[in-house]
Amino acid sequence: MKLGIIGAGRIGQVHARSVWQNPDTTLVAVSDPHIEAAQSVTARYGGTAVATAEEVINNPEVEAIVICSPTPFHAEQILAAAKANKPALCEKPIAMDSATVEQLYRELEGLNPRVMMGFNRRFDPSFAAAKQASDAGKLGKVEQVTIISRDPAAPPKEYIAVSGGIFKDMTIHDFDMARFLIGDIASVSAVGQNLDPDLADTGDFDGAVITMVNTEGASATVVNSRHCATGYDQRLEIFGTQGSVFCENVLPTTAHISTANHSRAQDTYLDFFLDRYAQAYALELAAFVSAARGERDFSPSIADGAAALRIAEAAETSARELRTVTL
Amino acid sequence: MKLGIIGAGRIGQVHARSVWQNPDTTLVAVSDPHIEAAQSVTARYGGTAVATAEEVINNPEVEAIVICSPTPFHAEQILAAAKANKPALCEKPIAMDSATVEQLYRELEGLNPRVMMGFNRRFDPSFAAAKQASDAGKLGKVEQVTIISRDPAAPPKEYIAVSGGIFKDMTIHDFDMARFLIGDIASVSAVGQNLDPDLADTGDFDGAVITMVNTEGASATVVNSRHCATGYDQRLEIFGTQGSVFCENVLPTTAHISTANHSRAQDTYLDFFLDRYAQAYALELAAFVSAARGERDFSPSIADGAAALRIAEAAETSARELRTVTL
Amino acid sequence: MKLGIIGAGRIGQVHARSVWQNPDTTLVAVSDPHIEAAQSVTARYGGTAVATAEEVINNPEVEAIVICSPTPFHAEQILAAAKANKPALCEKPIAMDSATVEQLYRELEGLNPRVMMGFNRRFDPSFAAAKQASDAGKLGKVEQVTIISRDPAAPPKEYIAVSGGIFKDMTIHDFDMARFLIGDIASVSAVGQNLDPDLADTGDFDGAVITMVNTEGASATVVNSRHCATGYDQRLEIFGTQGSVFCENVLPTTAHISTANHSRAQDTYLDFFLDRYAQAYALELAAFVSAARGERDFSPSIADGAAALRIAEAAETSARELRTVTL
Amino acid sequence: MKLGIIGAGRIGQVHARSVWQNPDTTLVAVSDPHIEAAQSVTARYGGTAVATAEEVINNPEVEAIVICSPTPFHAEQILAAAKANKPALCEKPIAMDSATVEQLYRELEGLNPRVMMGFNRRFDPSFAAAKQASDAGKLGKVEQVTIISRDPAAPPKEYIAVSGGIFKDMTIHDFDMARFLIGDIASVSAVGQNLDPDLADTGDFDGAVITMVNTEGASATVVNSRHCATGYDQRLEIFGTQGSVFCENVLPTTAHISTANHSRAQDTYLDFFLDRYAQAYALELAAFVSAARGERDFSPSIADGAAALRIAEAAETSARELRTVTL
Structure with missing residues (x-):
C-alpha cells in the first residue's frame, strides 16, 4: 500500500520509519x-x-494518509481525506476541543470517513496482552484499573503553553487506555498538581490523579507526572474478581546487577517514547493498513478520539472546580 | 515489662502471642x-x-495495657489507662467518630496520656524501609504515593453493618499510611464503588479510590477492595523527584514455577493479615514497650488516630457528595 | 517434649531458641x-x-537429644543416645570420614537408633515447595538440578584448618540437597578453585563446581564459593521435561528502589545463616519432635548423613585427581 | 556496503533480513x-x-560476504574470500574439526584474511551489558560464570546425525560465551546425559554440564539441554568478588498474571532463536560492516572460532573418558 504522510516532525518521522x-x-x-x-x-x-x-491528499498515487500535523489541523485534514475517499490514520488528540469535533461530525455527514486514531498504546504488545487476558475472562469481571503514566521529562514551557493542557496533551493516551480497558466513562474525578517550580507559571498542572468510573461502577485511576527520574514510566494493572494482570515497564536489557549495596538492580526504563513504543507504532501501522484493506475495523475510531477528548475536558473541569464531573 | 490485654478476640490473641x-x-x-x-x-x-x-487496668501488676476491645470502648479505656497512669497501646480506629475523639481530648486535659495507636503497618519492615528511603532523601522530594490495599475476602455482612463503613474500618490503615508517608492531608477526593452483589444491601462501599493531597501538593492515592482472588494485596509506591520505591506483596516462599503455559509463576499472596503482618505486630509491640520505657515517642499517637479518623469522615462525605472535601 | 542439647555453641543456641x-x-x-x-x-x-x-543423655527428664557438639563427637553421642533409647537430632556432618560412620553402623547393630540428621535446608519453605512441585509431577521427569550456594564470607583460617575441607564442611549441605532432589548419586565430577589469596595457604579449595549424576542420568550441579559480596547466596533450580522451579534468595523486605541509575534494586540477601534459615530450623525441630512421637520417619536419616559424606569424599578425590569418581 | 550471502537456508535468511x-x-x-x-x-x-x-565471492559488486553454508564448506569459502580480498562474516562453527582449521591457517599464510565469526550471542544487548559491567570492574575479579542454555526442542534425528555432536553444534555458542567472559580456557570437565528416549539411538548426548577453568582459576559452567518446555532458555550469570550480574530470559511482553492459583506468572520464553536473538543478529551485522570499514577489529575472530572448536573437542573427550581434559 502506498502511503502519504502529512507533517514531518517527530511523530511523522516515526511513521515514516x-x-x-x-x-x-x-x-x-x-x-x-x-x-x-x-x-x-x-x-x-x-x-x-x-x-x-493537499499535495499529499490529492496525490493520485497516495492510497492512504497518515496525519501527523499539529492538532489544530487534524479536523480539516480528516475531512479532506474523507472527501478524497482515502483512509487516514490521525495522530492524537483529534482536536483541541469537543466543539471542533462536533463541527467535524456535521461536516462528515454523507461521507464515508475511514479514520483510525493514533492511540498507539492499544497496540503495545504488553498492554494488548493484558487486554486479551481480560477479554478472555481470565480476570473475572473487571473492577479496578490502575495506570501509572509518567513522562521522563517535561517538554519546554513553550510547548506546554500551546499544548491544550496536560489532560489533552498527555493524559489523553491514558483516557483512551481507560476506555480501551473498561469502556465508556460515566464520571471523572481529577486532582491536579503543581509541583515543578520550573513550570509554575505555565498555568498547567504538571501532575495529576484522575479516577474514572464506567457505567457499571468499575474504576480506572490514572497517576500522571510530567517527569520521572528513572525514565518513561508506563505501567498498568487490571484487577478483576478472579485475578489481575500487571504490565511492568520495558527495559533495554534483562541484566540484573547485585553488589554489596543491593541485589538485582535493573536498567532504567526506556526513556524515549519511540523506543518504548517502537513495536506499538509498527503494529498500529500494520493494523491501519489492514483496516484500509477492509480486513478489520478502523479502531480506535473517530468516536474513540472524541470520547477521550470529552474525558480530558471533564478532567480539567473536575480538577479546577474540585468536584466529580458526570459525562 | 508486665502487660495486660483488654479483649480476647482475634486481635487480642495476636498481641498475646x-x-x-x-x-x-x-x-x-x-x-x-x-x-x-x-x-x-x-x-x-x-x-x-x-x-x-477495669480488672486489667487496675491490676497493680499490670505495667502497660493493650486495648483490643470493640471500637466504641476505646475512648473510655484510653481515659481509664491515663487516669491509672499506665501506657496504652490502642487498636485502630480510635473511635467511631471525631466527636467522640474531641470529647476524649477534653477529658484527658490535665492528665499525661501515654498512648500509642495500633497502626501496625507503620512497623512492617518493607513499608518502614520505603519510608526510610524517602526520609533519607533517596527519592528526592516526594510527589505521589500509590497504595493498593485489598483484603482477601469481605467480612460477613453483619460485621460490615456495625463497622462504621469501609473508610473507618478498612481504609483507616491506608489513611494513616498516607499521613505516615506524606504528612498532614489538606483535601480528600473519594470515589466509592458497589461492585459485590452479595454486599449490595449493606449500604457500604465495597471498593474505593481515594486521592489525598497534602499541604504542599503531594498526593496519596489509595485503591481499596474488600476482596482479592490472589490473597491479601498490600502494595505501595512512593514516587519522588529523584526516584521511587515500590513494596511488593509478601509471599510464603521464593519459588517460581515455569511450564509450557507460563514462566516464573509465584505463590499467591499471604492471605491472612496475621501472616502478612506478623513481623509488624511484633515490632509494634516492641516499639510500644520501648516508648513505655521512655526510649521513644508514643508514635503513632492519639493525634495520628484522630487525624486518620477525620480523613475517613471526609472521604465518606466526598464519595457521597461527589466533591473534594477540604480538611 | 523435654529436650536436652549437647553443645552451647552457635548452632546449639539456634536449637535452644x-x-x-x-x-x-x-x-x-x-x-x-x-x-x-x-x-x-x-x-x-x-x-x-x-x-x-553424658549428663544430658542420662538425665531422666530428657526425652530427646539435640547433638550440637563438634563433628568428631557426633558418632559416639549418636551411639550413647541409641543406648539410652532416646531419639537424637544430630548436626551435620555425621562424622569426619566414612570409616567412622561404618564403625558407628557396626556399633549400632542390635540397637534401635532413632536419629535425624540436621540437614536443615530440606525444611526451608522455598526448597520444600520446589521439592513438592517436583514430587507432584508438575515438572515432568527431573533432568537437571542447579544449586548456587555461596557463603557471605569465609570463616577464619583456623576454622578451615580443622573443618575437613570445603566439601565436608560447606558443600555437605548441597550434597544432601542434591540427593533430596534427585536421589542416590552414581558419579561425581568436581572442580576445585583457589581464588582467595587470603586462604591460599589453607590447602583447601575456596570455590568449587561439582556435577553429580544419579543412577538414571539426571544431573545435579553445585556452584560453591566461600564468599559473596551481596550476602548469603542460596538458590536452586529443578529442571524437568515439563517445567522447572527456581528458588530465589530470601530478602529482608519486598522494597524495590528505582532512581536515575537503575530500576527495582532490592535489598542485599540475608547474610547470616540463622536469618536465612530461621524458618527451616524451626520446622526441622518440629519434624524431629513429630518423628520422636512416631508420627513420621526420622528423615533425613543416618543413611542420608552417610551418603552425603561419601559424596564429599568422592568430590575431594575427583577435584584432586581430575577425574570423575564413581560411587 | 554491498553484501553477498552464501547459503539461503534458515540462517542465510536471517542475515538477508x-x-x-x-x-x-x-x-x-x-x-x-x-x-x-x-x-x-x-x-x-x-x-x-x-x-x-564462487559467483557471490567473485561478483565485483559484492564488497563483503556472509558465509551461511553448511559447516564443511566454511574453511574453503573463508579461504576464497581471503583470496578475493573481501571481508567475510562466517557462521559457527568454523569447521567440523580442528585439523581442518589448522589446514586453513596454513593456507591463509601470506593472505590478509578479514574474517569475523558469527557468534551472535556476543552482540545480545543483555549479555553485552553483563560483559560491560564485568569489564568496567563493577563485579570485582570474575570468579564463576554460570550459563544455562537450553533449546526449546531437539532438532530432527537426521540433523543430529550430521551435526558433529551437541558440543560442536549447540554448546559451541556457550564455549564462545565462556571465552568471551573469562578468556582462554585451560581445562574442561564435561558430563554428558542421554535422557530423551527419542534420541537414544543418535549416539549423541542430549544434555550436558561442562565446567571450564581459565588460566587464573576462574570457572565457567554450562548447563545444556536439547529441550525446554517453557521455551528457549538462555540465561547467564557472572559472579565476581564484588558483585554479580544475571541475565534473565527474554519474554515477548511485560505482562504478569495473578489469579487464585499463582501470582505474577509471566509469558513463556521466546521460543525461536530468531526472535530471541533478533537484536543480536542485527547488531552483529552492523559490527561486521563497521569492521569491514576498518572502524573496529574483526571480533570474534577466526582464532575465537578455532578456540571454541578445540573446547568442544575437549568436552567430547572429557565426557567420553570421564576425566578432566587439559588444553
Whole structure:
C-alpha cells in the first residue's frame, strides 16, 4: 500500500520509519510547510517531499494518509481525506476541543470517513496482552484499573503553553487506555498538581490523579507526572474478581546487577517514547493498513478520539472546580 | 515489662502471642466479657483471665495495657489507662467518630496520656524501609504515593453493618499510611464503588479510590477492595523527584514455577493479615514497650488516630457528595 | 517434649531458641565443656547447665537429644543416645570420614537408633515447595538440578584448618540437597578453585563446581564459593521435561528502589545463616519432635548423613585427581 | 556496503533480513545450490540469485560476504574470500574439526584474511551489558560464570546425525560465551546425559554440564539441554568478588498474571532463536560492516572460532573418558 504522510516532525518521522520497515507499505509523499523537514524524511525513507497537505491528499498515487500535523489541523485534514475517499490514520488528540469535533461530525455527514486514531498504546504488545487476558475472562469481571503514566521529562514551557493542557496533551493516551480497558466513562474525578517550580507559571498542572468510573461502577485511576527520574514510566494493572494482570515497564536489557549495596538492580526504563513504543507504532501501522484493506475495523475510531477528548475536558473541569464531573 | 490485654478476640490473641514471643514482656492479665475467651488466651500465653477491662487496668501488676476491645470502648479505656497512669497501646480506629475523639481530648486535659495507636503497618519492615528511603532523601522530594490495599475476602455482612463503613474500618490503615508517608492531608477526593452483589444491601462501599493531597501538593492515592482472588494485596509506591520505591506483596516462599503455559509463576499472596503482618505486630509491640520505657515517642499517637479518623469522615462525605472535601 | 542439647555453641543456641519458641517443647538441659556457655543458654531459654554430654543423655527428664557438639563427637553421642533409647537430632556432618560412620553402623547393630540428621535446608519453605512441585509431577521427569550456594564470607583460617575441607564442611549441605532432589548419586565430577589469596595457604579449595549424576542420568550441579559480596547466596533450580522451579534468595523486605541509575534494586540477601534459615530450623525441630512421637520417619536419616559424606569424599578425590569418581 | 550471502537456508535468511533492515547495507547476491531457495530470498530482500559460492565471492559488486553454508564448506569459502580480498562474516562453527582449521591457517599464510565469526550471542544487548559491567570492574575479579542454555526442542534425528555432536553444534555458542567472559580456557570437565528416549539411538548426548577453568582459576559452567518446555532458555550469570550480574530470559511482553492459583506468572520464553536473538543478529551485522570499514577489529575472530572448536573437542573427550581434559 502506498502511503502519504502529512507533517514531518517527530511523530511523522516515526511513521515514516514504520512505513519503510513494513514490507507491505511504501512511502510516496511527505508534506511539511518546512519543505526541508519533508525532504529529510524522504531522503531517508523514500517518496516525494511537498509543502502542503493537499499535495499529499490529492496525490493520485497516495492510497492512504497518515496525519501527523499539529492538532489544530487534524479536523480539516480528516475531512479532506474523507472527501478524497482515502483512509487516514490521525495522530492524537483529534482536536483541541469537543466543539471542533462536533463541527467535524456535521461536516462528515454523507461521507464515508475511514479514520483510525493514533492511540498507539492499544497496540503495545504488553498492554494488548493484558487486554486479551481480560477479554478472555481470565480476570473475572473487571473492577479496578490502575495506570501509572509518567513522562521522563517535561517538554519546554513553550510547548506546554500551546499544548491544550496536560489532560489533552498527555493524559489523553491514558483516557483512551481507560476506555480501551473498561469502556465508556460515566464520571471523572481529577486532582491536579503543581509541583515543578520550573513550570509554575505555565498555568498547567504538571501532575495529576484522575479516577474514572464506567457505567457499571468499575474504576480506572490514572497517576500522571510530567517527569520521572528513572525514565518513561508506563505501567498498568487490571484487577478483576478472579485475578489481575500487571504490565511492568520495558527495559533495554534483562541484566540484573547485585553488589554489596543491593541485589538485582535493573536498567532504567526506556526513556524515549519511540523506543518504548517502537513495536506499538509498527503494529498500529500494520493494523491501519489492514483496516484500509477492509480486513478489520478502523479502531480506535473517530468516536474513540472524541470520547477521550470529552474525558480530558471533564478532567480539567473536575480538577479546577474540585468536584466529580458526570459525562 | 508486665502487660495486660483488654479483649480476647482475634486481635487480642495476636498481641498475646507477640507478648509471649517477646523476651522483654510477660502477659499477666487478659479480660473479656466472655471469660472463656480470656481463659483460652491465658491458658496458651500465661496470665490471669478476668471479665472486665477495669480488672486489667487496675491490676497493680499490670505495667502497660493493650486495648483490643470493640471500637466504641476505646475512648473510655484510653481515659481509664491515663487516669491509672499506665501506657496504652490502642487498636485502630480510635473511635467511631471525631466527636467522640474531641470529647476524649477534653477529658484527658490535665492528665499525661501515654498512648500509642495500633497502626501496625507503620512497623512492617518493607513499608518502614520505603519510608526510610524517602526520609533519607533517596527519592528526592516526594510527589505521589500509590497504595493498593485489598483484603482477601469481605467480612460477613453483619460485621460490615456495625463497622462504621469501609473508610473507618478498612481504609483507616491506608489513611494513616498516607499521613505516615506524606504528612498532614489538606483535601480528600473519594470515589466509592458497589461492585459485590452479595454486599449490595449493606449500604457500604465495597471498593474505593481515594486521592489525598497534602499541604504542599503531594498526593496519596489509595485503591481499596474488600476482596482479592490472589490473597491479601498490600502494595505501595512512593514516587519522588529523584526516584521511587515500590513494596511488593509478601509471599510464603521464593519459588517460581515455569511450564509450557507460563514462566516464573509465584505463590499467591499471604492471605491472612496475621501472616502478612506478623513481623509488624511484633515490632509494634516492641516499639510500644520501648516508648513505655521512655526510649521513644508514643508514635503513632492519639493525634495520628484522630487525624486518620477525620480523613475517613471526609472521604465518606466526598464519595457521597461527589466533591473534594477540604480538611 | 523435654529436650536436652549437647553443645552451647552457635548452632546449639539456634536449637535452644527453636525449643523455646516451639509451644510443644521445653529445654531441660544444656551441656558444654565451657559451662559458662551452657549457662548463658539456660539463662535465656530455660533448663539446667551441665558440663558433659553424658549428663544430658542420662538425665531422666530428657526425652530427646539435640547433638550440637563438634563433628568428631557426633558418632559416639549418636551411639550413647541409641543406648539410652532416646531419639537424637544430630548436626551435620555425621562424622569426619566414612570409616567412622561404618564403625558407628557396626556399633549400632542390635540397637534401635532413632536419629535425624540436621540437614536443615530440606525444611526451608522455598526448597520444600520446589521439592513438592517436583514430587507432584508438575515438572515432568527431573533432568537437571542447579544449586548456587555461596557463603557471605569465609570463616577464619583456623576454622578451615580443622573443618575437613570445603566439601565436608560447606558443600555437605548441597550434597544432601542434591540427593533430596534427585536421589542416590552414581558419579561425581568436581572442580576445585583457589581464588582467595587470603586462604591460599589453607590447602583447601575456596570455590568449587561439582556435577553429580544419579543412577538414571539426571544431573545435579553445585556452584560453591566461600564468599559473596551481596550476602548469603542460596538458590536452586529443578529442571524437568515439563517445567522447572527456581528458588530465589530470601530478602529482608519486598522494597524495590528505582532512581536515575537503575530500576527495582532490592535489598542485599540475608547474610547470616540463622536469618536465612530461621524458618527451616524451626520446622526441622518440629519434624524431629513429630518423628520422636512416631508420627513420621526420622528423615533425613543416618543413611542420608552417610551418603552425603561419601559424596564429599568422592568430590575431594575427583577435584584432586581430575577425574570423575564413581560411587 | 554491498553484501553477498552464501547459503539461503534458515540462517542465510536471517542475515538477508538484517541486511535489508540495516540502512547501511544492500543485498546484491545470494547463492544456493537450490537456486529456488536463493531466489526466494532475493525476491524478498533484493539482489541476484546464483547457484554457487564462487559467483557471490567473485561478483565485483559484492564488497563483503556472509558465509551461511553448511559447516564443511566454511574453511574453503573463508579461504576464497581471503583470496578475493573481501571481508567475510562466517557462521559457527568454523569447521567440523580442528585439523581442518589448522589446514586453513596454513593456507591463509601470506593472505590478509578479514574474517569475523558469527557468534551472535556476543552482540545480545543483555549479555553485552553483563560483559560491560564485568569489564568496567563493577563485579570485582570474575570468579564463576554460570550459563544455562537450553533449546526449546531437539532438532530432527537426521540433523543430529550430521551435526558433529551437541558440543560442536549447540554448546559451541556457550564455549564462545565462556571465552568471551573469562578468556582462554585451560581445562574442561564435561558430563554428558542421554535422557530423551527419542534420541537414544543418535549416539549423541542430549544434555550436558561442562565446567571450564581459565588460566587464573576462574570457572565457567554450562548447563545444556536439547529441550525446554517453557521455551528457549538462555540465561547467564557472572559472579565476581564484588558483585554479580544475571541475565534473565527474554519474554515477548511485560505482562504478569495473578489469579487464585499463582501470582505474577509471566509469558513463556521466546521460543525461536530468531526472535530471541533478533537484536543480536542485527547488531552483529552492523559490527561486521563497521569492521569491514576498518572502524573496529574483526571480533570474534577466526582464532575465537578455532578456540571454541578445540573446547568442544575437549568436552567430547572429557565426557567420553570421564576425566578432566587439559588444553
